[in-house]
Amino acid sequence: MGLACGHFGRGIAPSGASRGTREAIDLRDGGKALRGMDVQRALTSVQDSIAPALLGHNATDQAGIDATILALDPSPLKDVLGGNATVATSMAVLHAAAAAARKPLWRHIADHYGQTPTLPLPEIQIFGGGAHAGRRVDIQDFMVMVPGAKTFDEVMEVTSEVYFAAGAIMKQKGRLAGVADEGGWWPIFDSNEEALETLTLAIEKVGEKPGDRVVISLDVAASEFCTDGRYRLALEDRDMGADGLIDLLGTWIDSYPIASIEDPVSEDDPAGMAKFTRRFGARVQIIGDDYLVTNAKLVTEAAAQKACNAVLIKVNQAGTITEGVDAFKAANAAGYRSVVSARSGETEDVTISHLATGLGAGQLKVGSFTRSERMAKWNECLRIQDTLGRDAFVGGAPLANTWWGRKNNGEQR
Template identity: 35%
Template sequence: MTLITDVRLRRILDSRGNTTVEADVATDSSFGRAAAPSGASTGEHEAIELPAADAIKRAREHAIPRLEGEVLAAEQRAVDAALHDADGTENFSEIGANAAVAISMAAAKAGAGSSGVPLYKHLGGTFRGDRFPTPLGNVIGGGAHAAEATNIQEFLSVPSGAPSVTEAIFANAKVHARIKKLLQDEGVPTNKGDEGAWAPPIGDAKAFELVDQATAAVSDELGFDIGFGLDMAAAELYDGDDYVYDDGTRSTAEQIDYVAEMVREYDLRYVEDPLDENAFGAWSELTDEVGSETMICGDDLFVTNVGRLQEGIEHGSANSILIKPNQIGTLTDAVDAIELGARNGIQSAVSHRSGETEDTTIAHLAVGTAAPYIKTGTVGGERTAKLNELMRIEGTA
């Protein structure tokens, strides 16, 4: 157990070419490096991301003096409490959630090194060698991640029958490749969105058809079940009264009926953000109707926040929560949300962001907390970094 001796911050590029914050945390015997991702489709209740240069300046002034020579790297809750104390707000608007989460994740890596354990064991404590997350692979995308593509933000491959996380990862890559072939056969341009998913100029109905066809074909080829799911990012579609699609609008009641119909028609395994981020009651209606058939996952609804999750639990608003450490600012806050959900029958899916880096912390977080799902994309260096790390963990656990 050694004190943090040095914290350094710098600007680096994320996968969209925007600047983000990278942190180095050192002790006398260990070192950790991590970088903050950034979202395009962001919930209004997320912790505040500041411009990288501003976040670095403020963290150097307010946070680093509370860490260097003051906190043990192996004591993650103490590290993250120091970050909260340095910020003094409820949403990291003073030092920036991007600076906070980069420091938090880098400290976790240094803490794992000083303790002599893998990062997933340092983070979790609930790890079991036979439990790995099912990867959700984004194979067709639109919404805020790609212009002139589908209204629904993500169509996700869900290889729920894969015998290992390695086979699941390869299955998602095969589905991604099969969709390209189907698009090419129909003469449709194979554009890509921010997360490496195909972003063709097609409507939602055609996307449903293609993903259904591709997942069924790859499932037959590999001999295990592959379904699919959605991230609807419905807050991006909601205008305050209705959900606006290219082919018309849907009232809240019609949106609930539409989602339920798609769940049953396509046996959807996962539906993320099917309704507006403040519509706890409508979420409850949908979960009552199809929650026994699929995962109804709150991202913008919960923003990895235990207060909003508790409200959702009281309303019965969902049966799953998306976990994004940068939404809330620290790993401690993310783990607290996972644990609160688990105590109340809410499953967790640990997730990347659309603007990513090569950082692999979320792979360790998902394994270490026995999260049932991880959402990391399917292709692209910043996406495959997480996937390859999952396979390394599986090979050594």
């Protein structure tokens, strides 16, 4: 994206293997070329429709830019232009505006939206599962968070130790089969709970007390193994309804240092999500991903139903920066926490590192501790920390009044 003043911006659209049915379409060409994954149609949308419509617009008017893009494609899922075309353009404009203002992107975002920038708490995958690892285990992501850390780089150091300890344990047991889509270990387990046992053991192996400085986070991605209201745990040859799955997750919450759970039931089960939130919302963070698809209207509706207490923010899920920020604002209005997130089909684009920081979202989910497209985002946060300062990290003492602080201080045990 080029501006009249000579400044430029670039955005690269990611894609997701696990997708909510209500998120923006990732427009692909189909056919034989590049296994049907070519994006010439999306590029044509940018060149022939979006670019001409944006000529003469002020790049600092992000809302106006995105409204112009949306006017070209009124379809709910952006299946005319393609969500990959709209989000890449929207991100490119954001970068160009920051360049023209001679500001780091995170600072431009903070100033533009009137937010206080903070370095986010990472959520980092140790084991991949579900659609990210050939469904070798049913649960999609087994992750760690280090809310007890005082700086961003301390999180990276502790996570590195846990990650490689987990790999060593699996190798010793003959359970290691490589790495999954997002860089976490591709496991060979006999049950989903064995992954939790192994992850807890890895935390202990590096000298940490599970549930103290280091906690576990799960992305259940329950929609991926739900059919007609029944949940099929293929690894364990088990079939259950929503109540059975909620009870199972409850036993895990009681038995392991789990502080966050994403999509615990299917996206089309608002009653189940509300029930899960009533039972466990005071104890753990409950994130809506496929359930909320970065949609401000859905976040507001979920809040009215008292379902979830946090939302995943994926700008490509919405289709534009403005829609992603609107979902973030709706989360704030509802008293929900926000987790800015990458996708399984990621790129080297680091926009989300700046978005999480500039909005002061508090949390960032990128995938694992390996693969260059993941490390690019973690490393960008480290570079931002060099400018913003280590005290801007949300971990440690500043979390005293949040979900982690209350749990750690014994109020929710």
